[in-house]
Amino acid sequence: MGIAVSISGVIKRYGALEALAGVSLEIAEGEFFGLLGPNGAGKTTLISCLAGLSRPTAGSIRVLGHDVGRDYRAARRLLGVVPQELVFDPFFTVRECLRFQSGYYGIAGNDDWIDEILANLDLTAKADTNMRRLSGGMKRRVLVAQALVHKPPVIVLDEPTAGVDVELRQGLWQFMRRLNGEGHTIILTTHYLEEAETLCGRIALLKAGRVVALDSTASLLARFSAHALALKLPAGRVLPPELSELACGERDGMQLLRLENFAAVEGVLARLRESGVQIEDMRLSPPDLEEVFVKVMSQ
Amino acid sequence: MIGFLTLLRKELLRFWRVVFQTVAAPVLTALLYLLIFAHVLDAHVAVHGVRYTAFLIPGLVMMQVLQNAFANSSSSLIQSRVTGSIVFLLLPPISYGAFWGAFVLASVIRGLVVGIGVLAVTIWFAPAWPAHPLWALAFAMLGGAVLGTLGVIGGMWAEKFDQLAAFQNFLIMPLTMLSGVFYSIHSLPPFWQAVSHYNPVFYMIDGFRYGFFGVSDVAPERGLAIVAACFVLAGGLTLCLLKQGWKLRT
Numbered sequence: 001m002g003i004a005v006s007i008s009g010v011i012k013r014y015g016a017l018e019a020l021a022g023v024s025l026e027i028a029e030g031e032f033f034g035l036l037g038p039n040g041a042g043k044t045t046l047i048s049c050l051a052g053l054s055r056p057t058a059g060s061i062r063v064l065g066h067d068v069g070r071d072y073r074a075a076r077r078l079l080g081v082v083p084q085e086l087v088f089d090p091f092f093t094v095r096e097c098l099r100f101q102s103g104y105y106g107i108a109g110n111d112d113w114i115d116e117i118l119a120n121l122d123l124t125a126k127a128d129t130n131m132r133r134l135s136g137g138m139k140r141r142v143l144v145a146q147a148l149v150h151k152p153p154v155i156v157l158d159e160p161t162a163g164v165d166v167e168l169r170q171g172l173w174q175f176m177r178r179l180n181g182e183g184h185t186i187i188l189t190t191h192y193l194e195e196a197e198t199l200c201g202r203i204a205l206l207k208a209g210r211v212v213a214l215d216s217t218a219s220l221l222a223r224f225s226a227h228a229l230a231l232k233l234p235a236g237r238v239l240p241p242e243l244s245e246l247a248c249g250e251r252d253g254m255q256l257l258r259l260e261n262f263a264a265v266e267g268v269l270a271r272l273r274e275s276g277v278q279i280e281d282m283r284l285s286p287p288d289l290e291e292v293f294v295k296v297m298s299q
Numbered sequence: 300m301i302g303f304l305t306l307l308r309k310e311l312l313r314f315w316r317v318v319f320q321t322v323a324a325p326v327l328t329a330l331l332y333l334l335i336f337a338h339v340l341d342a343h344v345a346v347h348g349v350r351y352t353a354f355l356i357p358g359l360v361m362m363q364v365l366q367n368a369f370a371n372s373s374s375s376l377i378q379s380r381v382t383g384s385i386v387f388l389l390l391p392p393i394s395y396g397a398f399w400g401a402f403v404l405a406s407v408i409r410g411l412v413v414g415i416g417v418l419a420v421t422i423w424f425a426p427a428w429p430a431h432p433l434w435a436l437a438f439a440m441l442g443g444a445v446l447g448t449l450g451v452i453g454g455m456w457a458e459k460f461d462q463l464a465a466f467q468n469f470l471i472m473p474l475t476m477l478s479g480v481f482y483s484i485h486s487l488p489p490f491w492q493a494v495s496h497y498n499p500v501f502y503m504i505d506g507f508r509y510g511f512f513g514v515s516d517v518a519p520e521r522g523l524a525i526v527a528a529c530f531v532l533a534g535g536l537t538l539c540l541l542k543q544g545w546k547l548r549t
Contacts, residue, residue: 014549053389054549073392081390087383091313097387103305104391146387 002064004029004154004185005050010059012045012209019045021209022059027187027202029064029153032180034200034217035189036289038297041206043189044084047158050187051081063154077105080152082144084159084189088131094118094142095127098149105150117145120175122168137164144172154185161192173199197221197289205296213296221287227262230254231272232281240275243268254281303397306388310405314371321409325367326416329359333421336481346483347514353425354508358480360417361439361507365500368410368443369450369471372402376454377463380547389548395541399451399534406447407440414439427511434519435510441526442503446471448533455546474500479508484516499529 005027012020020042027033035043048054050061052068052075061068066075089097095114102110118124121141126134131142144160157176161169173195180186190196196203196217203220205213213220232254233239239247239255246257246268257268265284272279314321337352344351379385388398422428429435449471457463478500484492495501496517506522509515515522541547 048549051390052548053386055544073394076390076392079390083383083386085383085386087386089379089384089387090382091316092309096312100305100309101387101391103308104302104388104393106301106392108301150391 001028001030003027003062004031004064005187006060006062007046007050008060008062010046010049010056010061012042012049012054013057019209020049020056023206023209023211024059025204025211025214027185029185030180030183031202032176032186032200033188034196034203035187035206036193036196036203036293037206040208042209043206044158045209046206047081047156047187047189050156051079052076077150078152079154079156080147080150081156082147082158082160084162086136086139086143086163088134088139088142090130090132093128093130094123094134094145097131097142098145101146102149107150110149113151114145114149117148120171120178121145122171137168140164141168141172148179153183154187155179156187158189159191160188161190161195169195193289193293203289205293207297212299213292217289220292221289227259227264227287228285229257229259229265229268230281230283230285231257231279234278234280237277240271240277242271254283300397302391302393303401306393306397306401307405310371310375310401311408313375314405314409321367321371322413322416325363325413326420329363329417330420332359333424337424346486347512349512349514350425353427354483354512355481356418356421356425356427357435357508357511358504359421360414361442361504362475362478362480363417364410364414364439364443364507365446365475365503366471367413368406368446369453369467371406371409372447372450373454373457373463373467374450375402375405376451377457377460380454380458381460385547395538399448399537399541402451403444403447403534406450407443410443410446411439429510430513431510433510434523435507437523438503438506438510438519438526441523441530442500442507445499445503445526445530445533448530448537451537452533452540455540458546474498475504478504479516480504499525502526 003026007023007025010020010023011018023046035046037043045054049056050068052072055069063075063078066078068075098114102114118127121144123141123145126138131139134142140160147155160172176186188196188200200217202216204211230251243257246259247255248258249256259265333352333355336355340351346354379388453463453466457466478498479495484495484501487495502517502522502525505515505517506519506526509519
């Protein structure tokens with residue numbers, strides 16, 4: 001696998017504000033990569049630098065070996081970017097917008113692929129509708145379609161599901177999984193951490209313009225999260241002393257125990273039985289990215 | 300080349316979709332100018348031995364060519380920037396030259412369409428048919444290209460619609476209105492005659508009028524050279540600004 005995107009020591013300053021403070025990372029071809037962080041962490045700035053919308057103050061970015069500054073035309077041909085803002089051209093229909101976008105990338109007679117994108121994003125019925133007449137969700141779909149008209153090997157999705165319904169989300173992710181399966185590299189920023197956890201094989205966490213964690217999703221979950229066992233005990237009963245060291249708080253009137261793995265549940269239940277403590281209710285939660293996010297950001 | 304042609308087609312379709320606003324309205328404005336000024340002055344004034352109404356027609360045609368060429372590129376760019384849809388042009392691999400060329404050529408074409416419209420509705424009022432159509436066409440195209448280029452600069456510079464309106468009302472409009480559309484500069488006092496020679500739009504109007512009547516305040520070759528020099532300067536500046544991503548890329 002080659003390197004799809006190489007970001008090396010990228011600094012971006014807006015006056016006194018340092019939006020990116022030396023970001024370096026590499027994304028391999030065919031990866032589904034997550035770029036996460038709180039508002040203002042620098043995700044969109046980094047994507048803007050990658051897409052050529054902003055110019056880094058220092059550092060370099062390459063897309064499949066092409067520098068986004070010096071070799072901008074080749075780099076841009078390889079990228080498809082879904083912008084975060086819901087923007088559209090009010091003069092044209094959906095199909096016209098997609099034809100124009102194809103033409104900007106030097107592709108004429110692209111209607112077969114445009115039809116396929118429209119079908120996959122459930123936009124076929126709206127193909128000849130003016131952009132002004134579309135709902136917000138439909139406009140978001142067109143933004144995705146516009147990013148895909150030139151079949152870019154690297155697709156960047158900047159919060160593509162912000163404010164859209166469940167149906168579109170599921171349809172979009174199904175389509176993206178298919179494209180990823182066909183070899184497209186996908187870079188995703190989102191505030192929906194469960195989406196990133198489900199889709200992304202590797203994740204970078206950004207904070208104040210720096211990468212503060214970069215690893216496979218599984219490794220991040222293993223390092224920063226754990227199974228949480230919630231137990232409801234009868235009134236007046238407390239955990240046996242041997243289990244109290246696992247306690248990590250309360251939620252909805254239930255004791256929370258932190259377990260390293262699923263198998264540890266059996267040991268906990270055995271200790272409770274030995275101590276004669278009955279359980280009124282029990283829930284087991286797997287590790288989740290939200291916990292990883294909170295822990296990493298609070299470090 | 301496909302990128303250039305696509306952007307050109309998009310820009311042409313954009314103004315054609317609102318043809319009443321972009322073509323019919325300026326044609327009507329020019330017609331009203333002609334009706335009012337011709338009614339007041341035709342019996343009293345002749346310029347270069349030509350009836351005032353006939354003298355006025357090419358001036359009005361060229362004024363609308365220039366103003367609409369500026370309006371096309373500037374309004375398209377400011378609208379794209381304010382709505383954010385400019386991103387659709389910034390993400391693809393369109394070269395600076397193709398970007399500039401498409402906007403300027405679309406501006407020239409809109410200017411010519413409006414100019415032909417103005418000529419078509421005003422020609423009935425006085426004999427004003429081009430005696431040297433190639434000279435008229437050369438000045439119209441080159442003048443439209445200069446104003447289309449200035450429109451690109453204005454559209455990049457302005458952050459808001461009122462800033463663009465200021466650019467248009469306080470720079471472009473005075474340059475066109477004070478360029479000899481309604482008069483020959485020989486009718487001005489010597490000081491203002493001299494000042495007029497620093498206004499590039501004067502050469503565009505004067506040269507275009509030469510294409511109609513074969514007479515002008517300045518030799519057409521000299522006028523065309525000055526307009527061409529303005530085009531090279533404005534075009535070069537615009538290409539530099541586009542290459543830097545001035546106001547477009549942060």
